[in-house]
Amino acid sequence: MTEPLPNNTLVTVAWLAQHLSSPDVRVIDASWYLPNAQRDGKAEYAEQHIPGALFFDIDEIADTDSSLPHMLPSPEKFSSRMRKMGLGDGNRVVVYDGAGMFSAARVWWMFKVMGHEDVAVLDGGLPKWIADGHPLEDLPPPPVQERHFTARVNSMMVRDLNQMRDNIQSKDEQVLDARGAGRFSGRDVEPRAGMRAGHIPGSCNLPFINVFTDDGTMLRGEALKQKYRDAGIDLNKPIVTTCGSGVTAAVLYLGLTILGCRNLALYDGSWSEWGSHADVPVATA
Numbered sequence: 469m470t471e472p473l474p475n476n477t478l479v480t481v482a483w484l485a486q487h488l489s490s491p492d493v494r495v496i497d498a499s500w501y502l503p504n505a506q507r508d509g510k511a512e513y514a515e516q517h518i519p520g521a522l523f524f525d526i527d528e529i530a531d532t533d534s535s536l537p538h539m540l541p542s543p544e545k546f547s548s549r550m551r552k553m554g555l556g557d558g559n560r561v562v563v564y565d566g567a568g569m570f571s572a573a574r575v576w577w578m579f580k581v582m583g584h585e586d587v588a589v590l591d592g593g594l595p596k597w598i599a600d601g602h603p604l605e606d607l608p609p610p611p612v613q614e615r616h617f618t619a620r621v622n623s624m625m626v627r628d629l630n631q632m633r634d635n636i637q638s639k640d641e642q643v644l645d646a647r648g649a650g651r652f653s654g655r656d657v658e659p660r661a662g663m664r665a666g667h668i669p670g671s672c673n674l675p676f677i678n679v680f681t682d683d684g685t686m687l688r689g690e691a692l693k694q695k696y697r698d699a700g701i702d703l704n705k706p707i708v709t710t711c712g713s714g715v716t717a718a719v720l721y722l723g724l725t726i727l728g729c730r731n732l733a734l735y736d737g738s739w740s741e742w743g744s745h746a747d748v749p750v751a752t753a
Contacts, residue, residue: 477726478591478686481600484562488519494555495521496563499594500538500571500715504659512566516604518597522553523609524563524575526715536740537660537713538574540626543619546582554612564590564597568684573718577734583620589722592685599683627708627735633748635708636669641731642701643671646711646720647739654752659712663743666750668710674699676716679723692723706731713740 487493497517499509513523529549531539541549550556561579565572572589579587590597598604627635635641645667650656652673654665667673679687679695687695696703707724711717714736721734735742742748 476585476588477722479562479588480591481597481602484518484590484597485600485602487560490560492558492560494559494561496524496555496561496575497521497565497594498524498526498563498572498575499566500526500574501567502659502712507566509566509571514606514608516606518564518594519603519605519607520609521564522555522612524553526571526574526578529578536737539714540578540581540736543582543621546578547617547619550617551614552612554615556615556617559584559586559615561587562590563587564593566594568593568595569680569686569719571715573722574715577625577718577721581622581625583618583622592683595684625733627733629737629741629745629748632668632708632710632735632742636749639670641706641708641733643668643735644696644699644701644707644709644720645671645673645739646676646709646716647673648675648677649673651712651739652753654750658739658743660740663739664750665743666752667739668742669749669751671710671751672700674701674720676711676719679719686723686726688726693727696724696727703727703729706733708733708735710735710738710742712738714738 495518497513499512501507501509510523526538530541563572563575576587576589645652652667658665681687709717709720717734717738721732724732
C-alpha cells in the first residue's frame with residue numbers, strides 16, 4: 469500500500485487522476501439529490517462516471533426500517549454492503565458526487581463513523597473532474613472480489629433527538645445548521661411534506677454553499693475559518709452540525725475537520741426528525 473490519502477479529507481482531481489490506477493484506490497460515486505432537484509443520481513451514474521467508480525446508494529445503505537431518510541445503517545449492514553462492493557480494510561476510498569460537493573461528504577462521514585479512516589472527498593466533485601478534462605466512462609463496474617470490512621463504530625460522531633433536546637438546556641455544544649437562510653429562518657417551505665419551518669433554538673446558520681470557491685472547490689485556511697466565525701461559531705468549542713436530512717451537515721463537518729477542529733458530531737436525523745416532532749421547540753428568525 470502506498471501513502472495514505474492527503475489529510476483524509478480532500479483530494480484534488482489532479483491527485484485522483486494520478487492515482488486512479490493504483491490497486492488500493494477505490495472511487496465511489498455518491499450522487500444524491502433533493503426531491504425537488506428532479507435528478508436521479510443512480511441514472512446519471514449509469515450514463516457517465518469516473519472510470520472504475522462504484523455507486524453508493526445512500527437511501528439503500530441506510531436504516532431502511534426508519535421513517536427518516538437515509539439514517540445511518542447498523543454496522544453489520546454497512547460492513548455487508550461494503551464487502552459486496554469489494555471495499556474493505558486497506559483500501560483508500562475517494563468519494564465524489566455529481567453536484568460538486570454535496571452528498572459525497574455524507575458518505576465520507578459514514579465511513580469515518582464506521583471506523584474507516586482512509587477516506588477523502590474529491591474536491592469539486594464530478595463537475596471539476598469534467599472541467600479539468602479528465603476521462604469518463606459509462607461501463608458497469610467490473611466484477612469485484614469481496615473484501616473484509618471491519619466496522620468500528622464511533623458513536624461520538626453522531627447525535628440523536630434526545631441529545632439535541634438536552635443540549636438546548638445544557639448548551640454544551642454549539643449547533644450549526646447547513647440549510648439555506650430562508651429555511652433556517654422559517655420563511656421558506658421545507659422540501660419535505662409535514663415539516664415545521666424554522667430551526668433548533670440556539671443554533672447558528674451557515675448555508676453549506678458558502679464554504680465553496682467560485683469553481684466549486686472548498687475554501688481553505690483563513691477564508692474558511694472566517695465563514696464559521698461569521699456564523700457565530702467558536703472553533704475551539706464542541707460543534708454539532710445539522711441540516712435537512714444529515715447530508716449537507718456533513719459538508720460543514722468536513723470543513724471543520726479540514727480546519728483541525730475536534731469535538732465534532734452530526735445530528736443524523738436533522739430537520740427531517742426535529743421538524744416532524746410536535747414535542748420539541750422550534751425557533752424562527
